[in-house]
Amino acid sequence: MRDVTVIGVSDMERKIEQIAMTVGWPIMGLNTRLKQTVFKPVRRFRRDEKGGMLIFALLCFMGMLVGAGMAIDFMRYENNRSRMQATLDRAILAAAALNQPLDAEAVVIDYFAKSGLKDYTLTISVDEGVNFRTVNASAALTQNSLFLNMVGIDTLSVITAGIAEERIQKLEVSLVLDVSGSMGSNSKLANLKVAAKDFAQALIDAGRVGKVAISIIPYNGTVVVGSRLAQEYNLTVEHNASTCVRFDDEDFFTTTLSTSQSIERVAHFDYQNSGRSSPIAWPECDTGTDSAILPFSTSIAAINAHIDGLSAGGMTASDIGMKWGVSLLDPSARDVLTNLIASDDADPLLADRPVAYSDGDTLKVIILMTDGDNTNQYDIIQERKSGLSDVWLDHDAPSGSTTKYSVYDTDREEYYYPHDRTWHATALGGNPVQMTYPELWGTFSTRYVGSYFYRYSRSKRDDMQNSYELTAGGNLSDERLSNMCSAAKNAEIMVFTIGFEAPIHGQSVMRSCATSPAYFYDVDGLEIADAFNSIVVTIQKIKLVQ
Template sequence: MSTGKSESHDPRARATPLRAVVAFWRDEAGVLTGFSLYIFILMMMIAGLTIDVMRYEAVRTRLQATSDRAVLAAADLDQTTDAVAVVEDYFAKAGMADYLEGVQVSKGLNYKEVEARVSAEIPTWFMNMSGIDTLNAFARSKAEERIQNIEVSLVVDISGSMGSNSKIQNLRTAADKFVRTMMAANDNITADGTGLTSVSIIPYHAVVSLPDYLIAKYNVSTQQEVSNCVRFAPSDFQSISLSTTDPLDRLAHFDRNNSNLYTQNGDRKIKRPWCQVGDYGAILPLSTSLTDLTAKVASLGASGNTATDLGMKWAAALLDPGTQSVVTDLITEGHLDGALAGRPVAYEDTETIKVVVLMTDGENTSQYDLKDSFKGTMSPVWWHEPSDEFFVYFQNRANQNKQPWWDVGRTPESDTNGNDAKYGDGDWDPAIERPDARQLSHAELFGTFSVRYISEYFFRVENDSQSSTRSTYRNAVTRYTGDGTADDYTEALCDKLKAKDVVIFTIGFEAPARGQTLMKYCASSSGHYFDVKGVEISQAFSSIANTIQQLRLSL
């Protein structure tokens, strides 16, 4: 029976599909929101931007690298090809010729400067979606090679210890290669002399000897003029410069240790003078001659104590502009190359590099000289030339019998132990007994006999042993600089040189701890110090020479 209501007209039945659609529309599960879509698009844009930037950077880096290599090659002063052509060739071979915008070249007597500009337009792959169609890569490179003047003081240890383990031979080999490398740079000297390298060789052991022509330029005392070594006052080590007018004390000419009588060409003379005679071991100042430099190196020997402070004092003086007047005189006299006019230049001269190369195989030891009372004075020894007899006579002694010195005439070839000697009778006077005898100066006495021989032959107490007499008499020879003091002097000079931007390289050649410490202190940096053994010294000198050449060519 019909109820009068149709199911199709049921409001709930008609609303069910609509509600399902609405429910579906409102269900957010698994749906990509607007924010998420924005983030996704942004990530894609960043990825695209990164790719474009990476492409840009790769091209720019390649441009810069090619440009850098091209200008470095073109700026080389040894490069004979036109600088512009060199740069263009580099870019052509790199397949980047279209990117080269221009090359600018500037040249002078001692320099060449090359500048290159490049640019490239790089199409974008992704950034064009945001309106950026290309990226512009730019590069600019500039290189300069400038020949610097070089002043070098090469300070080499020739003390006795260098005679062992083939050290002096290894030094000669290393130093020879060094000076050859340095002098090769003089092939590029410009018309006005720019780019000139000069090298002073300063050999040192217990002393530093000067050639006659160099010592003549200083106000050195003349108690003796046989050998040419200078004794400096403590204040002299507080300054790099060395005055040509202030008085300097010349070291006495004496042989401290040799025990035997020595003759040469019939003349008696000391065999091993503390300061050598002649050019052996003497300074070779400001040389531009490869022949002279290699000859000096080949002549180096080994003897004596170690006085690094003296070597550094002369090394500093030969770099100091205060020595210009000395150089001028030596040029005029023909001892130095005329191209050295104006050297040593001012420390502020930006066209010149000043360098010290200092090596040692040891450490500072004691330094000796005669006391002042034995310089420039007359000795108590008289010589009778016809009989070749020597007499000791103290004119200021009232009673000769109280003197414990020999005063009887005898010849050096007689009993050198003094067995036939006796005390004087108090009345002996050479002016009466030997009117033609001549009183010897101390300079003559110490230049003829060694200190040891004088003590044993002339002044030995009758019953004393030789060693006792030798020890007593050696008070006439005094140590005036100890090893620690010499270290202090050396350090003071190194400090002052470094303050003037002088570059100091040092080499400890099988040196003991204290010597190495001093070398490390003096070096301009830890990289300027070399600790070497045996033939490694050649490697050290080669490395130093190459470094100096790199400093010389400022890129």
């Protein structure tokens, strides 16, 4: 191999001068002409940088062209991927629905056939049982590159996957329904009945036998526990005419309700009516079975009948309704349900319910509905809830007689006969018996007792007429409800609330109680059916689990 020597312009000039001297050429003229015609352009070309910038610009342009092309290919890839993923999600959600009768795999295939996608491959697997269906699918297609092949990438693989499952969980539901007096207006109670029955029907129809247990807790200023359910709790025994109870403030911080600890029974009394109604006309605690709690039912017939029997009346105490609704979802009520099953008052398929909060196969739900603000709660004052009153009853007097009562006045140490307003040394009648306070309050209203039996003394009249006390006002009820809602949510009970034509404050209280603002419904009129339908959908919704 020859050695190549690169010479500069100055070296070339010296070489030419040597050749010219050898052949006798005039050096001065030749050198000048060569400099002008040869060496000067060479020096100019050597110093010129314009050619380098052009090459650099061409390289940059090529890089930008390749980058833009790659972006187009990647955009095509993302477009195909998103379309295919969206189609796959819709397909597996539809296929997993337990209420659709078609073959799950065929549903997925049909969705893709109608999607407009081409040259894809599908892999589908279906797992299903009595109360669940799981659809696992993946889709893939090969995308030819338009520009990425310039850097050696001829194709891109577009792959999507998803799993959808519908599983009918065990459901434990408490329907806490406002039946206060205001529910009797504007067809509210009628609309509620239709919506609540449709709600129960939807849950039980979509479930399987023994999967769904529904408790109905009607409430106004109190909650009627009901004679059978009351047997499972330790209610005080001042009377047995009705089964409403009152709770302490601390009871609203816990989801449990002890079956052994004493629970104070609300007196059976009427503080509103002033007429002579015997027995009392408007008891604070209703005695009817239709207004009582219906616990742990699986029978749509029993649920519908109970809802149909609801009537409006009384004040509003959603805190007490919520307490009972939550307590019947708490595992501490399991012994209660076991005993109800043993006495043939509950479905044996509900054995071992309510389940523990940690049971991942069971959903606990409470729906709290109101049309107003919390109001006042009343009970007879403690010193007149039990024991003997000053009123005597002649047991030998004919039924319906108005001349069989007398009142002993401790100041005068005499008996007052209210029917003729006279005083005597002995009680009226041949067999006078001193009435207990529960007997007195169950027979006459507090207003009538004061105005009739004690009309001989204004102070004693007023004192007896005011034998009841405020146990909770609206603000305290709101506070108790808030505490109860927090306890329920902390236990991961799903809390839905409905403000049915409720005032602004009532709506605010309900919104705060719900698991999230999305679980609160502000409705009017027939919209209550939409609220219950939405709750059904939320409870039963199919979730993308991956």
